Structure formats: structure tokens, C-alpha cells
Amino acid sequence: MSAGPQRRRAFRARARPRRGLPWPVVVAGLGAVAVLTLPLLALLLRAPWGQLGELLARESTLSALGLSLGTAAISTLLCLLLGLPLALVLSRSDDAPPLVRRGLRALVTIPLVLPPVVGGLALLLLLGRTGVLGAPLEALTGITIPFTTAAVVLAQTFVAMPFLVLAVEGALRGVDPATATAAETLGASRLTVLRRVTLPLAAPGILAGTVLCAARALGEFGATITFAGSFPGTTQTLPVATYLELQRDPEAAVALALVLVAVALVTLVAMRDRWVPGVTA
Amino acid sequence: MNGADARPAPGDLEAALLLHRGSFTLDVALTARAGHPLALIGPNGAGKSTALLAIAGALALDAGHVHVGSRVLADAVAGVDRPAAERAVGVVFQGYALFPHLTVRENVAFGPRAQGRGRATALREAEEWMARFGLTALAERLPGQLSGGQAQRVALARALAARPQALLLDEPLSALDVEVRGAVRADLAGHVRAFGGATVVVAHDRDDVAALADHVVAIEGGSVVQRGTLDELTAAPATEFVRRFTASS
Numbered sequence: 001m002s003a004g005p006q007r008r009r010a011f012r013a014r015a016r017p018r019r020g021l022p023w024p025v026v027v028a029g030l031g032a033v034a035v036l037t038l039p040l041l042a043l044l045l046r047a048p049w050g051q052l053g054e055l056l057a058r059e060s061t062l063s064a065l066g067l068s069l070g071t072a073a074i075s076t077l078l079c080l081l082l083g084l085p086l087a088l089v090l091s092r093s094d095d096a097p098p099l100v101r102r103g104l105r106a107l108v109t110i111p112l113v114l115p116p117v118v119g120g121l122a123l124l125l126l127l128g129r130t131g132v133l134g135a136p137l138e139a140l141t142g143i144t145i146p147f148t149t150a151a152v153v154l155a156q157t158f159v160a161m162p163f164l165v166l167a168v169e170g171a172l173r174g175v176d177p178a179t180a181t182a183a184e185t186l187g188a189s190r191l192t193v194l195r196r197v198t199l200p201l202a203a204p205g206i207l208a209g210t211v212l213c214a215a216r217a218l219g220e221f222g223a224t225i226t227f228a229g230s231f232p233g234t235t236q237t238l239p240v241a242t243y244l245e246l247q248r249d250p251e252a253a254v255a256l257a258l259v260l261v262a263v264a265l266v267t268l269v270a271m272r273d274r275w276v277p278g279v280t281a
Numbered sequence: 282m283n284g285a286d287a288r289p290a291p292g293d294l295e296a297a298l299l300l301h302r303g304s305f306t307l308d309v310a311l312t313a314r315a316g317h318p319l320a321l322i323g324p325n326g327a328g329k330s331t332a333l334l335a336i337a338g339a340l341a342l343d344a345g346h347v348h349v350g351s352r353v354l355a356d357a358v359a360g361v362d363r364p365a366a367e368r369a370v371g372v373v374f375q376g377y378a379l380f381p382h383l384t385v386r387e388n389v390a391f392g393p394r395a396q397g398r399g400r401a402t403a404l405r406e407a408e409e410w411m412a413r414f415g416l417t418a419l420a421e422r423l424p425g426q427l428s429g430g431q432a433q434r435v436a437l438a439r440a441l442a443a444r445p446q447a448l449l450l451d452e453p454l455s456a457l458d459v460e461v462r463g464a465v466r467a468d469l470a471g472h473v474r475a476f477g478g479a480t481v482v483v484a485h486d487r488d489d490v491a492a493l494a495d496h497v498v499a500i501e502g503g504s505v506v507q508r509g510t511l512d513e514l515t516a517a518p519a520t521e522f523v524r525r526f527t528a529s530s
Contacts, residue, residue, distance in 0.1 A: 182379075196395075200382050
């Protein structure tokens with residue numbers, strides 16, 4: 001089991017044709033590696049390793065970490081509940097009019113290319129106390145959303161959902177449609193086809209999309225601080241706390257940043273080579 | 282949906298298919314009598330697979346009808362278009378379309394389970410079909426670990442375990458190496474005869490037709506160009522394709 005794939009990989013490496021690249025291209029490529037890794041290296045070099053335990057054990061750190069993990073978990077769940085159906089719709093939209101198809105995909109992609117602070121502002125205009133929906137909501141129920149933990153979750157959901165939707169759509173499109181047809185001819189209802197064939201076959205991509213989505217939600221800053229503010233314990237997530245600590249106590253900020261780096265590394269390991277076409281390719 | 286026992290006895294398949302896909306028009310009428318398999322032949326793009334998918338309910342008809350025995354599966358005039366899941370038309374797909382994430386046993390048990398039989402019942406039925414097809418030793422394998430001939434037997438066992446009243450096979454032998462084709466063909470012929478219901482098989486060459494079918498319908502460009510027995514087509518081929526198909530051996 002273990003020798004086969006390895007041997008095959010080794011063979012492929014040997015069989016790869018030599019393709020020389022002009023040296024400036026190689027140098028520029030190495031420059032890109034430097035740009036991507038040197039800042040993180042600096043972070044590790046300047047980290048207050050000696051006081052790390054004390055800094056991370058602080059009440060404020062633990063509260064920010066707990067809030068981040070909790071809100072990111074809820075927003076990831078929301079993204080799955082809403083994004084998975086949307087990804088299914090998009091993956092079957094090829095027969096829809098091009099305008100509908102492209103429009104839908106553009107709408108999904110907007111939060112991906114939009115500066116998060118703009119997203120936060122837009123959320124405020126929709127759900128703020130004087131917002132399009134926020135004002136009637138407060139008048140009818142007395143509920144206000146901005147600057148609450150719910151606002152954190154909404155901001156994260158807004159920003160992270162596209163990652164999930166696009167990754168999962170790519171995975172669903174990779175599933176051989178003949179398997180779904182086969183399941184139907186065997187008597188399976190549409191729900192059974194989804195539950196037992198299509199979704200299990202797309203599971204690696206769904207997992208990858210969920211991990212990406214969770215990482216993005218955990219790192220969310222711009223939309224969160226705009227729409228939810230930075231109240232310790234209720235809206236001050238790890239990224240927000242990191243930014244604020246930088247003004248007060250840079251070493252504490254670096255410690256918080258290290259936690260975020262650790263989370264990112266865990267994400268990377270969890271993904272391994274599960275990067276899905278559509279997100280990377 | 283409530284049990285196969287309530288269904289009427291297997292009968293003849295009678296289909297008049299008219300549908301448009303882009304610029305392609307399929308306009309084919311065919312009858313497959315129970316116990317007398319019908320071979321569908323034609324060049325690439327003639328509409329053979331499209332015809333099977335329309336009979337199975339995976340493609341909607343623009344006009345025409347599909348009957349199996351006394352059951353109306355589709356009738357454009359009457360506005361009947363039963364979904365594939367309710368047609369009880371089994372399909373062996375080109376390339377087999379086995380569920381790659383399920384074991385052989387789970388593949389074969391899929392139909393019974395999807396039709397609401399309990400897990401234990403479905404697995405017991407699967408064991409019977411696997412035994413009949415010599416698949417018992419392969420029960421725990423995934424489709425990716427099967428040879429072409431084994432995968433074909435799983436595909437047929439899976440289709441039959443769902444208790445179909447008609448059976449459609451789309452080039453069931455074309456994915457196989459030449460060395461094993463003959464043996465698998467004879468084996469397949471036995472199973473198709475044992476099925477006894479209406480059967481349509483898209484056939485790749487003369488040997489397949491000779492082994493598997495009693496009657497032949499030749500289609501080209503979405504229309505029927507000739508029908509009859511293999512001998513009749515061989516004696517008086519209506520088109521160049523039929524002439525070459527029946528001559529090749």
C-alpha cells in the first residue's frame with residue numbers, strides 16, 4: 001500500500017522532462033518566496049518566547065481566543081448550512097440562462113474581492129439601528145444586532161462563505177454525474193442521491209472548503225471591527241485584540257499573532273493536499 | 282414505491298422517443314419483447330445512449346411514450362413523466378458508473394436500500410446477487426480495485442438487485458480488454474437470458490449482437506435506418522454502416 005504510490009511518484013519525478021527557465025525568472029520566484037516568508041520569520045524571531053506562557057495565560061487573551069473559536073465555529077456552521085445548498089444550486093446551474101448563472105456566481109464572489117471593511121459597513125447599513133432591516137427589526141422586537149457577538153458571527157459568515165461555496169462547487173462538479181443517474185435508476189429519491197452518493201463523493205472538497213472557511217472566519221478583522229466593534233468578551237476576537245494590543249503592549253500583540261499563526265499552520269496541515277480545483281487551480 | 286410485489290408482471294418495453302438536444306434530434310420507436318433482447322446499433326453520435334437515458338427517465342421526452350407491460354412510464358400526450366427512481370428500469374451504464382466510495386456489497390445493496398427495504402434485508406439480497414454473479418469473494422472491494430470484467434458483473438448485479446422490469450445495457454463490453462471479452466460476453470448473455478424481462482443492449486460489434494440479442498434496431502443520426510434479425514440485416518443491409526457492422530467479425 002505504501003510502496004506503490006511512492007514508487008509511482010518517484011518514477012514520475014524522473015520521467016518529468018527537463019525544462020530550463022531563464023535565471024531572472026528563478027531569481028524573481030525566489031524573491032516571491034522571500035516576500036511571503038520573511039515577515040513570518042521576523043515574527044518568530046521577535047516573539048517574546050520567555051514570557052509567552054504568561055502572555056497567553058492572560059484573562060484577555062483567553063477570552064479573545066474563546067470568543068474567536070466560538071464565533072468561528074458558529075459562522076462556519078452557518079456557512080455550511082447555507083453555503084452547501086448554494087454550492088449545489090451553482091453546480092447544477094449550467095442549464096440556467098447565462099445571465100442568471102453569471103449573476104449568481106458574481107454575487108457569491110463579491111465578498112471575496114471586496115475589502116472586508118466595506119462588507120462591515122454594508123452590514124451596518126443593512127442591520128444597524130437605522131439600517132434598512134435593522135430599524136424595523138428594533139421597532140418590532142427590540143433586538144439590535146450591531147456590536148454584539150451575533151454581529152461578529154454575521155461579519156465572519158459574510159466574509160467566509162464564498163470560500164466554502166466556491167470550494168464545494170468545484171468538488172461537486174468533479175463528481176461523475178453518471179453516479180447520480182445510476183442511483184436514481186436504482187430507485188433512490190433525490191435526497192437519497194445527495195445523502196448517499198453526491199455528498200459523500202464530494203466529501204474531501206467539502207472538508208477542504210470547510211477548513212478554508214473556518215480559517216477565514218477565525219482571521220476576520222475588517223468587517224468585524226466595523227460592524228461589531230471591539231468589546232472585550234463580546235466582540236473582541238483574536239485578530240481585533242491583536243490589532244488593539246499593538247498600540248498598548250506590542251509583545252502581547254506578537255503573542256496573540258503567534259496564536260493566529262499556529263491556527264493557520266494547523267489549517268494548512270489539515271488541508272495537506274486537499275486543495276480543491278477552483279480555489280487553487 | 283411500496284414494494285416490488287405490487288407491480289404488474291414484467292412485460293414488453295414499447296417506446297416512441299422524440300427529443301431534442303441542441304441541434305440533435307432523436308426520433309426512434311422501438312419494441313423489446315420480454316425474453317427477446319433487442320440490440321441497438323449505430324455509429325458514434327447516432328443517439329443510442331440518448332435513447333437509453335430517455336427510456337430510463339434520465340432525459341425528458343419532448344413527445345412520445347415509454348410503456349413497460351401495462352405500466353405507463355412516460356406519455357407526453359397524457360402528461361405522464363415518471364422520474365427515473367420510479368420507473369423500475371435497470372441500467373448498466375457505459376463505464377458502469379459504480380459508486381466508487383462504496384464496496385461491492387454496498388453497491389449491490391444500494392437499490393434494495395434506496396427502495397426502502399431494511400438494511401438487513403438489503404444486505405441479504407445483495408449476498409444472493411453476489412453469489413449468483415460470483416462476487417462473494419470481492420464483497421469488501423471498492424470499484425477501483427476491480428478488473429473490467431468484475432466491475433461489469435457488479436454493475437449488472439447492482440441493476441438486477443433493484444428488481445427492474447426492463448433492463449438497458451449501454452455497450453456493456455466495450456470497456457473490456459479483447460482477451461477477456463469473449464468469456465465475459467458468454468457470461469453476460471447467460472445473465473441477460475436469465476433476467477427474462479424486456480432488454481435493450483447497445484451493442485458494439487456483430488459478436489455482441491449475435492450473443493446477446495434476438496432483434497436489432499439500427500439508428501443513424503437519431504433515426505431508425507433498419508430493423509430485423511441479425512441475419513436479415515446481414516443479408517440486406519440498408520446502409521453502409523449496417524453493411525460494415527454486420528460484415529465485421
